[in-house]
Amino acid sequence: MGANNHHESFPWKHVVGFVLSLVLTFAALWVALSSGLTAKAIIGVIVIFAIIQASLQLFMFMHMTESDSGKIQTINMAYAFFIAIVVVAGSVWTMSFVL
Incomplete structure (x- = not known):
């Protein structure tokens, strides 16, 4: 304790x-x-x-x-944001061919 x-x-x-x-x-x-x-x-x-x-x-x-390492966490968040944008944009782009 x-x-x-x-x-x-x-x-x-x-x-x-x-x-x-x-x-x-x-x-x-x-x-x-x-x-x-x-x-x-x-x-x-x-x-x-x-x-x-x-x-x-x-x-x-x-x-x-x-977090103790702010720089690494910032890089991880930027990467996660990039992946989310790619997934959403790719999904919308793919659905535009179907509809």
Whole structure:
């Protein structure tokens, strides 16, 4: 039980992150199904909710602020962002041939 004991008795940070993720998910669902907004507005709101939720999960669950090597983590995040963009763009490009 020395200075290296960083464990809390209950993971409040994870519970709060989980609840906020659920709230954002249900808010996006409500916007998509019941809001009455235009299609462009719905997509815009859902994209904003998605960015907020991704940021929330990075900081609450993936411990972005707890790393000793900030440079490596920045490179990993840039690479992950690049892969996500390639997957989404490739999926949209592939679906454009089908539709």
